[in-house]
Amino acid sequence: MEPLLPKVERHAGRRQLDDRRALCGILFVLHTGTRREFLPPQELGFGSGTACWHRPAEWHETGLWGRLHRLLPEELHAAG
Template sequence: MLHTGIQWEYLPQELGFGSGMTCWRRLATGNEAGVWDQLRMLLEKLRSADKPTGPGR
């Protein structure tokens, strides 16, 4: 949805996520709750943990 530009009402209900409006509300609620910021921080931690550190690495 965020990358293709498809309108929410055209989201296929066969995917099992509910209506386009339901998906939009879930995205908005998660955004207001700071979910994306938390995911971004987790991703940064995971990326930094994967980087080799110290001698011989």
């Protein structure tokens, strides 16, 4: 998935959460059913629930999900 992620221009201020950590936080929330507001950022290293909430929308705007849905089956088929 990493090669498909958009290159984001960083702005001054707070550092943006690493994409891998954001994805792990998103998957943790989906898997456990924990509300994003209760995601323990320091203990698990996923960043805040708010950061994990905004990232899928950013990825949607760049077309990541459509590309992923096209390429993942191709990759799996090629791998047998």
